[in-house]
Amino acid sequence: MVTTLWYGVNAMVIFNNMAAMSALNETNRNTSKLGKTIKQATSGMRLNSAGDDASGYSISERMRVKIRALGQCKENSAKGQDLIDTASAAVDQQVNIMKQVKTIALRATDSTYTDADRGNLQKELSQLLDQSEDIANTQFNGISLLNQKMVSETIKWFDADAPYKVNRNNIPVLKQAATGDYNVPQGEYVEITHSSVLYEPGTTPGSQLTVIPAAGNLVYDAGGNVHTVYADSTGHYRFDNDSGALIEVHGVANPPGSTNPSDVGTTTNVYDGILPQIHNPDTTLSVGDFVSDTPYYPGKSYRVEINPFTGKLSYFNTDTFNDYSYITEVDLSDLRSAIANVPEDLDGLGFSFDCGGCDQFVTVMFDASTSASNLYEGESGTPHPLCYVIGVKDVTDVPTLEASLGEAIFNGVNAVTQGAKGNSLPSSTDTSTTLADRHTIKLNYYADTGKLSITKKDSNLALIMKNGLMGEMKEDVGYKPEQNLYLHTDDKSSRNVKVSLPNTTLSMLFPAASSCWDIDPKEVDYPEEWPKGYDTLSDAEKKAKWKEEVWQYPNRKVKLDVDQCVSSRERANDFLADVDQAIKYLLNANTTLGAESSRLDYTQDNIVVMQENTTAAESVQRDADIAKVAMEQAKYNLLQQASQSMLAQANQSPNGVLSLLQ
Incomplete structure (x- = not known):
């Protein structure tokens, strides 16, 4: 419609050939689409650049990254499995060696062998143990497999x-x-306070009291001895404690005027205990003055000083024996x-x-x-x-x-x-x-x-x-007799498989009592429910039996002497139990290696499935439908030819204007 209007209005122009311009634009578009279909057909991909489909390109590239990462993870798993299998094969050989070692030890314990025979057996056994130690040095790609250890704990003491x-x-x-x-003086600092009962040196008992004193007062008896007033369970006042004599004032037992026969007895008249008391020590006393603590040692004086700890006015009583008498x-x-x-x-x-x-x-x-x-x-x-x-x-x-x-x-x-x-x-x-x-x-x-x-x-x-x-x-x-390796089996940075490789050196197969191996079971290691057959045993016997039979690590011994293991019947008999423990440890270790290798089979299978599914999903985003591309190629090829023909005709139309100029 636009073309028709343009033709009606501009049919007789020669400067701007709009028909040719329109035909040229269509030709260019058809050529571009034809080129894209040809590129898709030749590459086999629908997306050849981000411009083809920005969001689809992003999704496809992320999937490609994952596919490539999964491929490397599968390779890591396969190499890790090879490493584990190498270690497992080495432990297999050590198990075989220990079988022969046990056979030799059994021979040496038999009385049909002489000491000379045992000497020959010892030579063979020493060589076998040396070979076991060599196998523990097995490597994979320069990585030592069976002779490593790792720190388990640091014990301060x-x-x-x-x-x-x-x-x-x-x-x-x-x-x-x-x-x-x-x-380090003996005694204690006594702070001088308003309630302190301090007496001036040389003071003698005063006149008799006329009233019963209160509990806690310090009083003299008729003989001039100092006592603390004590209130017993009946409310009567006595000297010092429940069994002390009743206190009298002017020959009358307390309380005054009582008719209770138990209140009358042989008591001692109380004399005045309210002697010159220091009421304001901060102003009336100073460092260098002397005071006396008569309740304990009447007449003994002490020098007033500053307590070096509290900074308060005190005296140091060297005659007081309390719970903290040295300071x-x-x-x-x-x-x-x-x-x-x-x-x-x-x-x-x-x-x-x-x-x-x-x-x-x-x-x-x-x-x-x-x-x-x-x-x-x-x-x-x-x-x-x-x-x-x-x-x-x-x-x-x-x-x-x-x-x-x-x-x-x-x-x-x-x-x-x-x-x-x-x-x-x-x-x-x-x-x-x-x-x-x-x-x-x-x-x-x-x-x-x-x-x-x-x-x-x-x-x-x-x-x-x-x-x-x-x-x-x-x-x-403390060291655990193992090392941990990590196999990266997923495309996430934090996802990996931990592989534990045991230490199978002789120092671990026959651990010395003084070794730094952290191999003794802790309370959390023992089972919550003991196996059948443990019922009649004490707790200590249960733990010993379980450690002997089940615990993965061998028992400690004094020290392995590879040149004297079976040199005598007694040594061979002792060594036989150590060999059984070493075999138990090797079997446990190889069982773990086998389980780890088996796990990697499933890991690799899972990676393959993930890789296949991700590739299929990526194909939907990236791959071209060749049938559709061929159809579109034919379409745009015809359109390109048609547009080129129309462009040629449009270029001829201005020639009709020349007749007007003749």
């Missing part, structure tokens, strides 16, 4: 017998240990000037002290890599020595290093103490936590001053007079 360890660069942790300026300060005041970086420079430093009563020593060591703390116990000595490893990662020198480190020490000990656990610091009151059980050694933290002290019951306490530690923290590494 305290070696109390290690040589004395001096702190790094002689950095003093305790001021006392650095200077030797310390002592010393953990003086950290010189530490800040000796280190440059906190907490890094604290790492590995520490101090030790000795009980004195039982020779137990306790070590405190700092660990700057963590804020957690742990308690480790040594095995030598009775009681066992202790080592507190205190995490000081969060220690700072604000407000002071002494206070910050002191709090870390207390909290660390408190978190892992063998005794009662208290609350974390800081607190509003002084707090104690147990350091050791035997002699009730306690660590005390004074929140107001940030100071530490150690108090002890019964006998002396001694700091180690050096800058360093008694004993040493050590590590033992």
Whole structure:
């Protein structure tokens, strides 16, 4: 219709030949479509570029990536199976060797063989064991298969017998240990408060009382002896306890005026116990003054001083034997000037002290890599020595290093103490936590001053007079007799198959008692329900039988001597049980290898199915329908020829205009 209108309007023009232009455009389009069908026919693909179908091209390319990845995964699985089969074949040979080894051991245990015969048997057996060790060195593509191990656990322990360890660069942790300026006095600091019953030296009993005193009062009897007033279950006041004599005032038993015969008896008149009491010590006493604690030792005086831990006015009573009668300060005041970086420079430093009563020593060591703390116990000595490893990662020198480190020490000990656990610091009151059980050694933290002290019951306490530690923290590494390899059997980065290859060296087939192999069953390894035949056994016997018969790893022995295994009848008899355990281990190991190889059969089958299905889906997106392409090619070939013919005719139409110009 447009062409008709154009022809009617522009039939007599020569500058713009619109008919020819229209024919040319159709020719170009037909040529382009014809070229596309020819390309599809020659390549066999519907999609030859993203321009053919953008979304279909994207889907197809993703599928192609997966197909190619699955092909590599199938190759990985096949190579992995070859690796496992190589290891399994090697273990098969070791099993065959152990069969012959057992045969030789059985011969050697028989009394029909002489020691000379056993010597010859020993030569053969030694060669077999050496060959088994050589087989354990089997490799696949340079990868060792049967002689590897992997770390299973790291066990930290305290070696109390290690040589004395001096702190790094002689950095003093305790001021006392650095200077030797310390002592461990016997007694306790008694704080002077408004309620303290303190008497001035030389005071003598006063006049008789006229009223019955209250429970808890300190009173003199007629002989001048000091007693504490005690209220018994009947409400009567007695001296000191339930069995003490009744208290009289002016010859009348308490309560005054009682007619109860039990109230009348041989009692002692009470004299005035309200002697000059110090009511305001902060203003009436000062350091250097003397006071007397008459309830315990009448007439003995004590010098007033400042408690170095609490900073409060006190006196030190060296005659009081309570649960914590020895005290010393953990003086950290010189530490800040000796280190440059906190907490890094604290790492590995520490101090030790000795009980004195039982020779137990306790070590405190700092660990700057963590804020957690742990308690480790040594095995030598009775009681066992202790080592507190205190995490000081969060220690700072604000407000002071002494206070910050002191709090870390207390909290660390408190978190892992063998005794009662208290609350974390800081607190509003002084707090104690147990350091050791035997002699009730306690660590005390004074929140107001940030100071530490150690108090002890019964006998002396001694700091180690050096800058360093008694004993040493050590590590033992446990190894599993296997290695884990990973076969990538899927196109996802995190999907793989773990293959475990056993260690079949002689050190594992016949493990020494002192070896680092982690092969002993733990509680979780034992079955929840014991097999049939275990019913009549004790728990220990059940575990021993199960370990002997079922547990995958062999029992430990002292040490394998490949040159003496069957040199005597007794040795051969002992070795026979070890061979049975080695065979059990090899069979378990090869069973695992066989299961892993079998698994890879299914893995490869699954990969093939996935690859086929993905290829089929990709074919739908990418492959060309050749019949359809041939039809379209014929169509566009005819259209191209027709459009070319029409273009030729359109080019001739302007010639008619020339007649008008003649």
